Amino acid sequence: MSARDSYGDIYSGHGRTEKTPVPAVSAERDLVVEDAASGFCGAVVGFDRSYDGEFVKLEDARGVVRLFAMREAAFLIDGKPVTLTKPAPAAPKQQARSASGSTRVEGLRARVARTSRIWVEGVHDAALVERVWGHDLRVEGVVVEHLEGLDNLGARLTEFEPGPGARVGVLVDHLVSGSKETHLTTGLGPHVLVTGHPYIDVWQAVRPAALGIDAWPTVPRGEDWKSGICARLGWGTPQQGWRRVYDAVDSFRDLEAPLIGAVERLIDFVTEPE
Template sequence: MDDRYGRDVLSQPRRTKPRPVEVAAERDLVVEDAASGFCGAVVGLEKSYAGDLVRLEDRHGRTRVFLMNPGAFLIDGRTVTLVKPRTRGPQKPATTASGSRAAPRTRARTARASRIFVEGVHDATLLERVWGDDLRAEGVVVVSLDGLDNLDAALAEFQPAPHRRAGVLVDHLVAGSKEAHLTAEVGEHVLVCGHPYIDVWEAVKPASVKISAWPRIPRGTDWKTGVCAQLGWGDPRDGWRRVLSGVSSFRDLEVPLLRSVEELIDFVTAAEEAG
């Protein structure tokens, strides 16, 4: 019989392109973005209006986010599709809020002789929010100075020594600033690290507190009061609650603050190892 709708026997058979293998985007999985060539380990998953995103971190610590499109990634040269890992019920996080690998839960170790001094309670609270697990595991105590003007007196009382080091975290540590002058001569066994932001609030990424940028405040106006007035945040106590609620991990903080805190932790914890 004549099959008007039959397949042309002389035509080439249709070949369907195999679908890329789906791979769960587990933390620390190393993949390459096929379009850009960026290669890094999975450090997080995010959402956007365009779809699910994966955040990759390369060996230099740089991070980028990519849409989890079908066949958008390579593993050992093989095209794959990244998908969200299946939920397996409540699990302990693999890393701490600072990005360090979470150690098995144990009792906090005895406090070290060394200390980290910070300017105020907001600085201390942010360190606890992000590095609290690390600080307890290492036995590092954070002390609030209640103002950098009190640094000399605090160090005189503390009496830094080779195995009793002092790390100092300073806001607005830039050339010519009051802060730079106050920390110019801190003596031996003391390390001063800082960031360029006027206040530790400003070291929180604007997106984390749902603003486009931190406002510029005129000289002579209290910075926190001016920020709260421009953003409609009420008084500084209300503003601080907004800032703190926007910070859950190191990803919410700017790199200069992250770098300084990590350097101070290394400095004070190395004191006992040196002995």
């Protein structure tokens, strides 16, 4: 039987067999450390590398800069040994994006509104445009107004008098060949641009996946579309259904491509220099 077996591990706890772990410290700029071997004390001001390995640059209070090898337990902080490590490289700063995907303008000051306008059919259209393109519109100074129905378009244009520097972009629901909407929006002059999407209502321009449904239900002709949608999806009233639709939209990715393209063309049209 060995001495270890008879008396236990007689070397356990002995200073020669147990090493106190030395903490690793990131050598951030201006961190003050002391070189354990020479006593030189200074702040981290940079790094160097040679065939011998990594070195840290320390600058003392007199402005003297010296290089020290970044070896294990080679430095002291508050009298306690540490191992310096190079800081991880900073992640590249990402440019913030607006809900439309454009670069967000930080510290934006309110801009005087342009004379040109974008008109949409109703309050739901206006709300979704603001939800996704609101930042862009404020950068450009573009006001969005709703017509309270496309039947009012002719009278509103007569009152507005579009012309150079006073353009009107019109966003229309269900803009398909042969529809009433197409008939009401033809031949309006060079200072009016009409774009739109093929959906019965702007609700339908929200991608089903954003709402957690497989597809928009089919509502027979003659039945109120919004009421029919809410009944088939169990959304309650159209007011409750609209809240679901609106809350599902966080960015352009939640919208169908025809609506995105239509709004982008209108913004370009009303902000294009004459």
